[in-house]
Amino acid sequence: MDVEIMTIGDELLYGQVVDTNSAFMGQQLGRLGLRVRQITSVSDRADELTAALDQARARVRVILMTGGLGPTKDDLTKHVLARYLGRALELHAPTLAHVEEIFRRFNRPMLDVNRQQALVPSGCQVLHNAVGTAPGMWLEDGETVFISLPGVPFEMKKLLTDEVLPRLQTKFNLAPIEHVVVMTAGLGESFLAEKIQDWEAALPANIKLAYLPSLGSVRLRLTGTTDGQPSGYDHDLRPRMLALLPALRERIGSYIFAEEDVPLEVVLGRLLLEKNYYLGTAESCTGGAVAQRLTSVPGCSAYFRGSIVAYDNDLKTSLLGVQADTLAAHGAVSEATVREMAEGARARLGCEVALATSGIAGPGGGTPDKPVGTTCLAVSTPAGTVSKIFTVDRGRATNIEYTTQVVLQLLWQQLMGR
């Protein structure tokens, strides 16, 4: 079953906004076994939107639209859709009550344009938008399903998940698919692929493997379908997928940090809690990026103590206790210095575990000896201190992001004893 995603709004075409909605929708539709045939971004002009609907309809059976449902005069989606399908706009009383309630709650005067948010094309199934004023809409016309959602990402996500996906599943009697995700870090996609070549080649026809790489990490996603078993849901599918994992672990176990879809910082938090360790960071080149990533996890105060960002060398000495001799002999970007930074952080922040970073993020500051991208990392635990040095330069922002990833990997290896 093919779907077209249509995102509507001049701001997308001008590049004022990056279209992140489409990727989210593509992922969710894919999990249901639907194929996104095309993503089309069009303007707020009625004739262009109508032309795009006409072409999409010839391609797919489901058109999933976002955007153009706001109260201002740019927002045409509902009007164009009603005209295109020859429907009148009708007042939907429960939506009007919901909009009025929102305005009451915020104590704002309600204008006529706001009241118009409760108008929907006749024959439409209204998808209740609990978190906003523009309702979602589900319209069927002949063989085609037209779905219109607001463009505000959190409103779209909630409506898609709660209202749209279950309706699609029912309407098209979709065979459920199962996903098993394995998170890896520390080995590139092509090297992973080489190591698991034989395992991948032996996968049954109804189980597919996808490599989803990001900086320093690769997500492996197995998708199992009940294709060829139209008799309904295959209760053995998931157990059969999980039974493939031991052989995967044999090949790449030392790079697997989770067998579910969670980021490394969440896995680290669980390990730290389990071991009853507090963590702190001593950062130079990452400038707080490691602490920021660790503190993105709700509840991290149960294991994260804090951080000293010693951008200035004097602070490496005064706040972290790095010896002036070490700095003089080896420089700030050296394994000797990061080791002392990590050990100093353990003492000064009062944690069992600390990590440290120091490097030349660029674009300036490189020398022939230590070019831009030279980076030193250390992790100190009750079992001792380890450090490493590497040089990769892919621009300042990526250098910082990559260093953050690699030092968290090193921490994970130390906590796991690998």
Added chain:
Amino acid sequence: MDVEIMTIGDELLYGQVVDTNSAFMGQQLGRLGLRVRQITSVSDRADELTAALDQARARVRVILMTGGLGPTKDDLTKHVLARYLGRALELHAPTLAHVEEIFRRFNRPMLDVNRQQALVPSGCQVLHNAVGTAPGMWLEDGETVFISLPGVPFEMKKLLTDEVLPRLQTKFNLAPIEHVVVMTAGLGESFLAEKIQDWEAALPANIKLAYLPSLGSVRLRLTGTTDGQPSGYDHDLRPRMLALLPALRERIGSYIFAEEDVPLEVVLGRLLLEKNYYLGTAESCTGGAVAQRLTSVPGCSAYFRGSIVAYDNDLKTSLLGVQADTLAAHGAVSEATVREMAEGARARLGCEVALATSGIAGPGGGTPDKPVGTTCLAVSTPAGTVSKIFTVDRGRATNIEYTTQVVLQLLWQQLMGR
């Protein structure tokens, strides 16, 4: 003149990758006065790509493609394009020499698939890709220009800027447009619009205003065109645009932090250098996010000393010198505490200026008195210490990002004496 952006690759449709290329291309084309009529993302299947090309050709005169130029068998763009336009693939000797040189430099064996990167459709203008192995291509067929660029963002950006935009400008003899950007912070889009209503209404017809909002900040962009003056470039356009600014300053001057397109952290860096002040941060709820944003600026070590992320309350005392009494009497999330944090950071980090954050980022940790989203900020300078408290909850990640923005705004106000 209308352009269609076409991004090619299954990974876009599955949502494995967010299409950031389109927004960049849309911005750049817009600056040239070209209008992006549609953005189309299609799969790696030859028939679907061909159908999309056919439809795009009926809509626009320029089709700008990215993706599908790699060496693997998924990468079909070049082959489909050659077949679609009835051209043979020919070896382009300078590209082959360039690819060979890259393989020599990395000391990697060169395979036949790599050699094939030097094949291009006959009659094509090759756009030299200095930073990768896949060349860009410019093909004209009848009235239509087909441009194909690699999908790797930094390769695409370089080719677009260096090769494509100048060719478009020449080919279509585009009247240059002028942009004047004014950066504001601290006032929402609708409030800004209200304050400058009369000024906006009085803009000449050839100068348009766009509001480009982001969290806590609004970019105002004036776009001036020489429409109606076909005699060529209007040398007075930019001066006439700049002459509009004094009246804008009268209305919203206290919210304008720059009259060029630069982020707040860059403006802060310039101000600190000018005043010869060092800066440090004391962070609780932002967990290092403020330091990270400040250190995203190349050369920041000239004015940024470091940061103490005191997530744990004990560290607020031991590292920042917050009085135990203050914490006991007012709690960690209080104006009294953040003031002491900022003042402590000035002393401990050895800086003239410091800022501090403490709040409940959520989702847990709220109380009836201090619900999730309660946030306290302080900025301490030689002129004294100021603080503020507010409550907004839009989820943990947004709460942290917004707090970071607001504390940098407060710092800017203090440095400007506003």
